[in-house]
Amino acid sequence: MYAKGQPAEARRRVRNPARTRERLLRAAFEEIHRSGFRGSDVEAILERAGVTKGAMYHHFAGKQAIGYAVVDEAIAQLTRAKWQDPLARATDPFAALIEIIERTSRDLADLDRGCPLNNLMQEMSPLDEGFRARTAKILADWRDAIAAVFRWGQAQGLVKPDLDPEDEAMFVIAAYEGYISLAKNSRDPATLEAGQRRLVRHLETLRIRNDGRDRDVDA
Amino acid sequence: MYAKGQPAEARRRVRNPARTRERLLRAAFEEIHRSGFRGSDVEAILERAGVTKGAMYHHFAGKQAIGYAVVDEAIAQLTRAKWQDPLARATDPFAALIEIIERTSRDLADLDRGCPLNNLMQEMSPLDEGFRARTAKILADWRDAIAAVFRWGQAQGLVKPDLDPEDEAMFVIAAYEGYISLAKNSRDPATLEAGQRRLVRHLETLRIRNDGRDRDVDA
Amino acid sequence: MYAKGQPAEARRRVRNPARTRERLLRAAFEEIHRSGFRGSDVEAILERAGVTKGAMYHHFAGKQAIGYAVVDEAIAQLTRAKWQDPLARATDPFAALIEIIERTSRDLADLDRGCPLNNLMQEMSPLDEGFRARTAKILADWRDAIAAVFRWGQAQGLVKPDLDPEDEAMFVIAAYEGYISLAKNSRDPATLEAGQRRLVRHLETLRIRNDGRDRDVDA
Amino acid sequence: MYAKGQPAEARRRVRNPARTRERLLRAAFEEIHRSGFRGSDVEAILERAGVTKGAMYHHFAGKQAIGYAVVDEAIAQLTRAKWQDPLARATDPFAALIEIIERTSRDLADLDRGCPLNNLMQEMSPLDEGFRARTAKILADWRDAIAAVFRWGQAQGLVKPDLDPEDEAMFVIAAYEGYISLAKNSRDPATLEAGQRRLVRHLETLRIRNDGRDRDVDA
DNA sequence: ACTAACGGGACAGCCCGTTTAT
DNA sequence: ATAAACGGGCTGTCCCGTTAGT
Numbered sequence: 001m002y003a004k005g006q007p008a009e010a011r012r013r014v015r016n017p018a019r020t021r022e023r024l025l026r027a028a029f030e031e032i033h034r035s036g037f038r039g040s041d042v043e044a045i046l047e048r049a050g051v052t053k054g055a056m057y058h059h060f061a062g063k064q065a066i067g068y069a070v071v072d073e074a075i076a077q078l079t080r081a082k083w084q085d086p087l088a089r090a091t092d093p094f095a096a097l098i099e100i101i102e103r104t105s106r107d108l109a110d111l112d113r114g115c116p117l118n119n120l121m122q123e124m125s126p127l128d129e130g131f132r133a134r135t136a137k138i139l140a141d142w143r144d145a146i147a148a149v150f151r152w153g154q155a156q157g158l159v160k161p162d163l164d165p166e167d168e169a170m171f172v173i174a175a176y177e178g179y180i181s182l183a184k185n186s187r188d189p190a191t192l193e194a195g196q197r198r199l200v201r202h203l204e205t206l207r208i209r210n211d212g213r214d215r216d217v218d219a
Numbered sequence: 220m221y222a223k224g225q226p227a228e229a230r231r232r233v234r235n236p237a238r239t240r241e242r243l244l245r246a247a248f249e250e251i252h253r254s255g256f257r258g259s260d261v262e263a264i265l266e267r268a269g270v271t272k273g274a275m276y277h278h279f280a281g282k283q284a285i286g287y288a289v290v291d292e293a294i295a296q297l298t299r300a301k302w303q304d305p306l307a308r309a310t311d312p313f314a315a316l317i318e319i320i321e322r323t324s325r326d327l328a329d330l331d332r333g334c335p336l337n338n339l340m341q342e343m344s345p346l347d348e349g350f351r352a353r354t355a356k357i358l359a360d361w362r363d364a365i366a367a368v369f370r371w372g373q374a375q376g377l378v379k380p381d382l383d384p385e386d387e388a389m390f391v392i393a394a395y396e397g398y399i400s401l402a403k404n405s406r407d408p409a410t411l412e413a414g415q416r417r418l419v420r421h422l423e424t425l426r427i428r429n430d431g432r433d434r435d436v437d438a
Numbered sequence: 439m440y441a442k443g444q445p446a447e448a449r450r451r452v453r454n455p456a457r458t459r460e461r462l463l464r465a466a467f468e469e470i471h472r473s474g475f476r477g478s479d480v481e482a483i484l485e486r487a488g489v490t491k492g493a494m495y496h497h498f499a500g501k502q503a504i505g506y507a508v509v510d511e512a513i514a515q516l517t518r519a520k521w522q523d524p525l526a527r528a529t530d531p532f533a534a535l536i537e538i539i540e541r542t543s544r545d546l547a548d549l550d551r552g553c554p555l556n557n558l559m560q561e562m563s564p565l566d567e568g569f570r571a572r573t574a575k576i577l578a579d580w581r582d583a584i585a586a587v588f589r590w591g592q593a594q595g596l597v598k599p600d601l602d603p604e605d606e607a608m609f610v611i612a613a614y615e616g617y618i619s620l621a622k623n624s625r626d627p628a629t630l631e632a633g634q635r636r637l638v639r640h641l642e643t644l645r646i647r648n649d650g651r652d653r654d655v656d657a
Numbered sequence: 658m659y660a661k662g663q664p665a666e667a668r669r670r671v672r673n674p675a676r677t678r679e680r681l682l683r684a685a686f687e688e689i690h691r692s693g694f695r696g697s698d699v700e701a702i703l704e705r706a707g708v709t710k711g712a713m714y715h716h717f718a719g720k721q722a723i724g725y726a727v728v729d730e731a732i733a734q735l736t737r738a739k740w741q742d743p744l745a746r747a748t749d750p751f752a753a754l755i756e757i758i759e760r761t762s763r764d765l766a767d768l769d770r771g772c773p774l775n776n777l778m779q780e781m782s783p784l785d786e787g788f789r790a791r792t793a794k795i796l797a798d799w800r801d802a803i804a805a806v807f808r809w810g811q812a813q814g815l816v817k818p819d820l821d822p823e824d825e826a827m828f829v830i831a832a833y834e835g836y837i838s839l840a841k842n843s844r845d846p847a848t849l850e851a852g853q854r855r856l857v858r859h860l861e862t863l864r865i866r867n868d869g870r871d872r873d874v875d876a
Numbered sequence: 877a878c879t880a881a882c883g884g885g886a887c888a889g890c891c892c893g894t895t896t897a898t
Numbered sequence: 899a900t901a902a903a904c905g906g907g908c909t910g911t912c913c914c915g916t917t918a919g920t
Contacts, residue, residue: 017899036342038258042892053893055900063892112345121404122341123255126331136404170410171394171417174401178393181400185340185355191389198390205424234881234918261910272911274882282910453896453903474780477695480888491889493904501888550783559842560779561693564769574842608848609832609855612839616831619838623778623793629827636828643862674877699914710915712878720914 021059023049028066029074033116036123037067037131064130067120071134075116079138084145093153094207097146098200101176106189114184118177143169150206160206168206175199240278242268247285248293252335255342256286256350283349286339290353294335298357303364312372313426316365317419320395325408333403337396362388369425379425387425394418459497461487466504467512471554474561475505475569502568505558509572513554517576522583531591532645535584536638539614544627552622556615581607588644598644606644613637678716680706685723686731690773693780694724694788721787724777728791732773736795741802750810751864754803755857758833763846771841775834800826807863817863825863832856 027049031040042063046053060066083100090096113119117138124131146169153159179195246268250259261282265275279285302319309315332338336357343350365388372378398414465487469478480501484494498504521538528534551557555576562569584607591597617633684706688697699720703710717723740757747753770776774795781788803826810816836852 020899034345036257038255039346041890052901054895054902057893058899114341114345118400119341122333122338122400125404125406126253126333132404132406139401139404167413167417170398170401170413171421174397174414175390175394176397177400178395178397179389181337181341181396182358182389182393185344185351185358187344187351194386194389195393198386202390236881239881260908262908271883273884273913273915276911276913277881455903458903472783474695476693477784479886481886490905492891492893492906495889495891496903552779552783556838557779560771560776560838563842563844564691564771565696570842570844577839577842605851605855608836608839608851609859612835612852613828613832614835615838616833616835617827619775619779619834620796620827620831623782623789623796625782625789632824632827633831636824640828677877698912709879711880711917714915715877 017059020049020051020055024051024056024059024066025069025074027051029070029116032067032070033113033119036119037063038123064128067124068130068134071120071131071138075120075135076138076141079117079142083142087145087149090149093149093159094203096149097172097203101196101199101203104180104192104196106183106192108187108189111183111187111189111192115177115180118180139173143173146172158208160208163206172199172203175202236278239268239270239274243270243275243278243285244288244293246270248289248335251286251289252332252338255338257342283347286343287349287353290339290350290357294339294354295357295360298336298361302361306364306368309368312368312378313422315368316391316422320415320418320422323399323411323415325402325411327406327408330402330406330408330411334396334399337399358392362392365391377427379427382425391418391422394421455497458487458489458493462489462494462497462504463507463512465489467508467554470505470508471551471557474557475501476561502566505562506568506572509558509569509576513558513573514576514579517555517580521580525583525587528587531587531597532641534587535610535641539634539637539641542618542630542634544621544630546625546627549621549625549627549630553615553618556618577611581611584610596646598646601644610637610641613640674716677706677708677712681708681713681716681723682726682731684708686727686773689724689727690770690776693776694720695780721785724781725787725791728777728788728795732777732792733795733798736774736799740799744802744806747806750806750816751860753806754829754860758853758856758860761837761849761853763840763849765844765846768840768844768846768849772834772837775837796830800830803829815865817865820863829856829860832859 024045027045028040031045031048035041040063042053042056045066046056049056056066060069082103086096086100087093117135120131121135121139125135126132143166147165150159150163150165150168154161154163154165175195176199179192179199183189183192183195243264246264247259250264250267254260259282261272261275264285265272268275275285279288301322305315305319306312336354339350340354340358344354345351362385366384369378369382369384369387373380373382373384394414395418398411398418402408402411402414462483465483466478469483469486473479478501480491480494483504484491487494494504498507520541524534524538525531555573558569559573559577563573564570581604585603588597588601588603588606592599592601592603613633614637617630617637621627621630621633681702684702685697688702688705692698697720699710699713702723703713706713713723717726739760743753743757744750774792777788778792778796782792783789800823804822807816807820807822807825811818811820811822832852833856836849836856840846840849840852
């Protein structure tokens with residue numbers, strides 16, 4: 001007739017470990033994105049997640065462990081969704097890269113927060129080998145995905161053959177992250193927009209034109 | 220032979236406010252460079268400077284004021300010494316820029332610390348308008364110095380005329396800072412070295428060749 | 439005979455949040471009574487309560503919050519216990535008031551500390567609206583309790599009809615607190631005793647005599 | 658032709674020790690009146706006085722010494738000016754006392770600050786014997802002045818003979834200071850005004866009427 | 877007599893992590 | 899698995915006083 005021992009109203013609070021973990025991760029990602037890892041208040045994460053400390057320390061060993069999970073899961077996933085996945089499906093390297101770059105948000109809120117990966121790399125690399133190694137891994141995967149598309153483009157005769165794919169991928173990433181940093185400082189969408197245009201123009205430089213003119217000025 | 224009655228260590232109690240301020244500023248710069256602004260411990264700065272709290276609060280209103288002074292004085296000066304001054308004396312834009320870029324240290328300790336300006340921009344821009352405005356000012360001066368040398372190079376027929384000086388200066392800065400970020404993460408001098416080479420190769424792209432071939436591939 | 443293996447002092451680690459809060463409140467009340475609110479050292483409160491900082495900041499948001507709770511709970515309760523409760527049970531307004539007044543301690547330690555309510559009013563009213571409003575509330579309740587007993591006495595034909603109950607209540611309070619202040623300064627029980635006698639004599643002035651002589655000199 | 662050794666503009670800063678001391682004392686009185694002794698910031702006093710720390714420590718041994726001087730000089734003088742002097746010149750004790758009482762300011766700013774003497778008594782008596790003794794002295798002089806006028810009034814047949822002059826003086830002082838405390842808490846001029854009226858009504862009670870009716874109700 | 881540099885203790889609040897108790 | 903109580907170190911700042919220097 002009635003659930004044994006369980007008072008009716010207590011059943012409201014369903015125990016759902018996976019969901020709790022997910023909520024914590026999302027909340028931590030957002031707090032860290034806003035305030036950096038060290039600047040993030042654990043209690044603020046808890047409040048945002050609607051979870052208490054006991055629950056958190058059940059799922060994670062500590063703040064550091066949450067930070068690692070944010071990198072391993074949230075940030076890695078975002079990067080793949082933004083770069084690897086579209087590039088894997090690409091038929092034209094340039095079109096794909098350009099679309100990705102142009103899709104980067106220029107909302108002030110996004111400018112302010114900057115790139116989650118770059119933020120953590122900058123903040124934590126010299127302080128914590130765990131963070132450093134994890135962000136380095138994401139970076140390597142990111143670079144490899146771009147390099148792969150360049151290499152494939154070279155095989156297809158779309159990309160200039162004398163370019164070193166890894167090297168060029170790093171150049172693209174450096175300039176891309178650099179522009180996001182500059183825009184974070186300027187708080188002006190125009191800064192990022194100019195950067196996006198400049199980077200796209202650079203990419204065009206790498207293309208082999210079928211009209212006989214494969215030469216072009218970069219700037 | 221020795222001062223009568225005066226204990227050797229007590230003799231050092233001579234006053235020199237300018238030196239005290241300078242020591243504080245240098246110590247703060249180093250601590251901030253290592254640990255970021257928020258991560259910097261005031262007492263660590265004091266210890267490094269060999270100065271007491273009372274002395275510090277005489278020269279600066281607080282931690283924030285020291286941070287501002289570090290930007291306004293130390294970082295601005297470093298940037299000018301590294302970029303503006305050599306560029307102002309340059310006869311060849313490319314030679315000057317390339318030398319500056321190549322001179323950037325690849326010591327592990329320097330990789331770890333990263334670029335003081337970029338670090339502070341990244342950390343403080345969304346948190347403190349005072350820092351944001353100050354770093355933005357330095358950035359603008361830096362960009363202007365590079366743009367000026369491009370413009371002058373165009374007038375001299377050394378630099379391709381169709382390049383927008385400000386735009387190109389920002390590209391150089393973005394890529395430069397981006398590479399420093401990547402190297403901070405990799406902790407590998409080779410990362411920065413590859414970036415320096417790639418950036419130099421990009422600069423060559425902007426040059427007008429006297430040998431008739433002014434065209435070149437960027438990558 | 440004794441718990442096995444458990445060290446005697448470790449056994450005390452039982453949890454009792456209500457007791458912890460109570461201990462904090464009592465300790466804070468005593469510290470504040472001695473040293474004023476601003477003069478109270480949080481760590482001294484902690485030590486007196488045998489509680490750590492973490493526990494305190496779990497129960498209270500900060501020093502101010504403790505101060506408010508001291509007023510709202512400890513001081514309000516003391517005032518009710520000393521004035522409102524006896525007055526509510528009184529059959530003779532004068533006998534009740536006189537007993538309350540005479541019961542006020544003249545121990546040197548109590549003279550030194552003064553009246554907790556008056557101390558806080560004096561110290562904090564111009565500095566903190568929260569304290570001001572809280573102490574004003576207690577004061578109003580106190581005055582109302584005295585005024586009520588006067589009014590009831592008037593209805594019973596015990597108290598002179600031409601006296602304004604609220605006004606007279608304030609007079610009693612003002613003189614009472616005034617004497618406590620003077621005694622705090624003199625550190626002499628005789629000062630307070632004289633004040634108590636004078637105040638009692640004043641109260642007699644307000645009484646209607648059944649012996650036909652309802653007139654009297656106040657002094 | 659020119660002042661020996663003294664540069665023209667340096668002469669502007671006239672050395673005037675007495676004036677410096679006076680400025681310090683006045684500034685200290687005001688700060689202490691606002692914030693209490695412990696709550697007073699020495700540097701705030703200095704700024705208000707337009708004097709530097711060295712100058713202050715030349716004239717006074719420290720904060721405590723300034724506090725003592727404020728009591729001994731500023732507060733004692735104010736009390737004399739407000740009470741002793743008018744009472745010494747009085748022909749009618751009641752008229753004089755009533756005028757003094759009614760002259761007390763009901764401006765919000767004055768309510769907020771309260772009575773300088775009472776403030777210091779309350780704050781410092783249990784903490785510092787120097788303050789206690791000094792304020793007790795002022796209080797005694799004040800009481801004596803009122804008692805003297807009562808005694809003189811009794812000799813003149815103006816004041817009821819059965820009243821104890823010292824005792825009654827204390828009653829007046831207690832009620833007067835009590836009302837100022839209550840008004841400081843209420844921040845309402847009406848509170849003080851009601852107190853002033855009630856106190857005046859009480860004084861009338863002490864008067865011998867020439868119309869044959871020397872009896873009166875106090876309330 | 878006066879200025880400014882300097883010394884250094886104290887304190888409130890923040891914040892991460894642990895433990896008890898369901 | 900989750901909630902709440904608790905432990906306790908650290909840090910920026912305030913603020914009084916002292917001293918070198920004029």
